[in-house]
Amino acid sequence: MTVTAAQGFLASGVAAGIKESGDADLALVVNRGPSRAAAGVFTSNRVQAAPVRWSRQALSDGRLAAVVLNSGGANACTGPSGAEDARRTAEHTARALGVGVVPDEIAVCSTGLIGVPLPMDKVTSGIDAAAARLSPERGEEAAVAIKTTDSVHKTAAASGPGWTVGGMAKGAGMLAPGLATMLVVLTTDADLAAPALDAALRGAVRTTFDRVDSDGCMSTNDTVLLLASGASGVTPGQAAFEEAVHAVCLDLARQLIEDAEGASKEIEVQVVGAASEDDAVTVGRSIARNNLLKCALHGEDPNWGRVLSAIGTTDAVFDPDRLDVAVNGVRVCRDGAADEPRDKVDLSARHVTITADLRSGDASAVIWTNDLTAEYVHENSAYSS
Amino acid sequence: MTVTAAQGFLASGVAAGIKESGDADLALVVNRGPSRAAAGVFTSNRVQAAPVRWSRQALSDGRLAAVVLNSGGANACTGPSGAEDARRTAEHTARALGVGVVPDEIAVCSTGLIGVPLPMDKVTSGIDAAAARLSPERGEEAAVAIKTTDSVHKTAAASGPGWTVGGMAKGAGMLAPGLATMLVVLTTDADLAAPALDAALRGAVRTTFDRVDSDGCMSTNDTVLLLASGASGVTPGQAAFEEAVHAVCLDLARQLIEDAEGASKEIEVQVVGAASEDDAVTVGRSIARNNLLKCALHGEDPNWGRVLSAIGTTDAVFDPDRLDVAVNGVRVCRDGAADEPRDKVDLSARHVTITADLRSGDASAVIWTNDLTAEYVHENSAYSS
Numbered sequence: 001m002t003v004t005a006a007q008g009f010l011a012s013g014v015a016a017g018i019k020e021s022g023d024a025d026l027a028l029v030v031n032r033g034p035s036r037a038a039a040g041v042f043t044s045n046r047v048q049a050a051p052v053r054w055s056r057q058a059l060s061d062g063r064l065a066a067v068v069l070n071s072g073g074a075n076a077c078t079g080p081s082g083a084e085d086a087r088r089t090a091e092h093t094a095r096a097l098g099v100g101v102v103p104d105e106i107a108v109c110s111t112g113l114i115g116v117p118l119p120m121d122k123v124t125s126g127i128d129a130a131a132a133r134l135s136p137e138r139g140e141e142a143a144v145a146i147k148t149t150d151s152v153h154k155t156a157a158a159s160g161p162g163w164t165v166g167g168m169a170k171g172a173g174m175l176a177p178g179l180a181t182m183l184v185v186l187t188t189d190a191d192l193a194a195p196a197l198d199a200a201l202r203g204a205v206r207t208t209f210d211r212v213d214s215d216g217c218m219s220t221n222d223t224v225l226l227l228a229s230g231a232s233g234v235t236p237g238q239a240a241f242e243e244a245v246h247a248v249c250l251d252l253a254r255q256l257i258e259d260a261e262g263a264s265k266e267i268e269v270q271v272v273g274a275a276s277e278d279d280a281v282t283v284g285r286s287i288a289r290n291n292l293l294k295c296a297l298h299g300e301d302p303n304w305g306r307v308l309s310a311i312g313t314t315d316a317v318f319d320p321d322r323l324d325v326a327v328n329g330v331r332v333c334r335d336g337a338a339d340e341p342r343d344k345v346d347l348s349a350r351h352v353t354i355t356a357d358l359r360s361g362d363a364s365a366v367i368w369t370n371d372l373t374a375e376y377v378h379e380n381s382a383y384s385s
Numbered sequence: 386m387t388v389t390a391a392q393g394f395l396a397s398g399v400a401a402g403i404k405e406s407g408d409a410d411l412a413l414v415v416n417r418g419p420s421r422a423a424a425g426v427f428t429s430n431r432v433q434a435a436p437v438r439w440s441r442q443a444l445s446d447g448r449l450a451a452v453v454l455n456s457g458g459a460n461a462c463t464g465p466s467g468a469e470d471a472r473r474t475a476e477h478t479a480r481a482l483g484v485g486v487v488p489d490e491i492a493v494c495s496t497g498l499i500g501v502p503l504p505m506d507k508v509t510s511g512i513d514a515a516a517a518r519l520s521p522e523r524g525e526e527a528a529v530a531i532k533t534t535d536s537v538h539k540t541a542a543a544s545g546p547g548w549t550v551g552g553m554a555k556g557a558g559m560l561a562p563g564l565a566t567m568l569v570v571l572t573t574d575a576d577l578a579a580p581a582l583d584a585a586l587r588g589a590v591r592t593t594f595d596r597v598d599s600d601g602c603m604s605t606n607d608t609v610l611l612l613a614s615g616a617s618g619v620t621p622g623q624a625a626f627e628e629a630v631h632a633v634c635l636d637l638a639r640q641l642i643e644d645a646e647g648a649s650k651e652i653e654v655q656v657v658g659a660a661s662e663d664d665a666v667t668v669g670r671s672i673a674r675n676n677l678l679k680c681a682l683h684g685e686d687p688n689w690g691r692v693l694s695a696i697g698t699t700d701a702v703f704d705p706d707r708l709d710v711a712v713n714g715v716r717v718c719r720d721g722a723a724d725e726p727r728d729k730v731d732l733s734a735r736h737v738t739i740t741a742d743l744r745s746g747d748a749s750a751v752i753w754t755n756d757l758t759a760e761y762v763h764e765n766s767a768y769s770s
Contacts, residue, residue: 044698045694045697045698046696046697046698046699046703046705047693047694047696047697047705047708047721048697048705074690076690076694077689077690077693077718077721077722077723078722078723079706079720079721079722079723081722082722113690114688114690114691114693114694115689115690115718115722115723116723219694220690220693220694220697291676291757291761291765292765295761295762295764295765295766296765296766298762298766299765299766301766303499304462304500305459305461305462305498305499305500305605306499308432308462308499308605309430309432309499309604309605311431311432312430312431312432312433312605313430313431314431318431320431320432320433321464323432333462333500335464336432336462336464337462337463337464337467337500338462338463338464338500338501372676372762373762374759374762374763376676376680376762377680377683377757377758377759377761377762378759379680380676380677380680380681380684381680381681381683381684381686
């Protein structure tokens, strides 16, 4: 169930001293091959952290030998010296892993506070310590070392006949994918070339991580990587492989939203009857980002007027007088006006479903979000300190 | 300093019993002429309340004799019966005002909970009571009667030689202009035709109310009206008149942001060095809507990384490595990386200024917003109950 569930991968995690708390903060995931094919998806934020810029370039030839990840500092908005630090991190990792590994095959991921330089002496000694501990048994240890405000570490796996996809993720709310950064490393022992990995990863990310919108804030560091060792010797069919990658991504995405900072509700926004999938996603995001609605759901108030108001800010195809809204299956709004009494809706459970029917077509999409709570405000007003 | 500061206007406010609290909840503003020229700006939300649909149509000939406003119910998302209620409100007001007034010259404004029908018996008897109290001395009374969660009523005025512009507003945060609705009525005794009023009003709204973004939520009911009586007999120059309307709008917009629900900071987001005004507004809104930044400022943390991250989500012209950010005048970020130490920034005052320099041109814009607080969550999770 971890990043070492697939054959051919080693991992480890250590406390390098980057975090003041002394908690684990540096992880390695190493691909022992025989293949080094890889794919990646990065934040669409135009302000990109140094490790994202580095890893994009490292991945340009579709090969990765290893990923080095640190929590305790994002190395974002750190200027030329931050770029130098990301390069040195990759170089030091290549040296620590030994013969046959070059820096250009090392992806670097960082997460933590923006604008603060990494303590490179601690990073490099942490890499040495992590390299010395590498094992196929330490996937969980790696998942723990990449946590920031996460309350739990996140891992998942799925298998086909003779092959496996495993993965780990960090992120605790603040996703769009989100500011405190979502980092995901997936591994597989399936024998597939980079283009097949890329297609599977992009397809899965588009309908999983990209539809998690905890607070509308997009990170400078978000990274999702998929490394293939080929160690199983099996080349699965593309459809079966894509299904497995999707399952692992969906599992991890749900773990992220369940662990969102300060949240008391997981909210599944279902948009149906849309003229296009783009319309459905646009409307879903607008609903998911409406602070007033998120407050209302926190207060267990099925405030469907705020749903309509959020829909009304979009350019999707719909008629305001033909909008239906259900909350937890109770149709509280029909034809843009009140229908079933709102006190029929039971919002006491943690999971909430909002269904918005645009009655304009057959397309649909689901966006996951959280409620807005005083705890969210508290955690995020004290983050730097 | 009120909606009756200009000659030719009467106003009043009464407790009609629409609000369960028994507070004042119905207001009238009446133009005694000789002119009835008028202009209006309405919410751009595609889900529009019945009174907005009514008032748009009433204004289509550029004339208004009166405005009737109620708090305690938005008459939004109320279907065909809501439309009928808005029409009946205008008809009853026309009858109450007597000879020479027709329903098509009455604008209707409502604010309060979405999706709940208005208690029309209370509305009509309230209109009768308000009509009986009309006076040039009761502008303040009208401003009080349109409050919802506002902690104070809001009025303003500006004058030129022989003529005056006065106004009142309601709204307490939740502006984009915002969900709990911003209602503004401006009056003037200047003698100007509807096109001149329209130009002045649109210009002023574009750079005042449209740049207040307390929580990114856009109302179904927002309305800004300008009525001209011509009673001064003076026709001011267009530039002088536009300046006065702008001054009154700016004054009221600032009062709205200062009274935002649960806020502890007023945040002035200045975007400079933009390639275009549109870019400056887009970047300013993205910064103003970033929940993580709003939490950080609540915690008095000058978290400039969250400013850069918000800029990075826009399509404005900028180079990520040439962005500067100052907080309260201290340049904490230069060339996209740390500059002055963040502990030089004093965030203890209620007013906070964030200056983002895109270094890509000469255009600029200011967006006003608030911090995000536990009190905001509390007020908005308990709003319906």
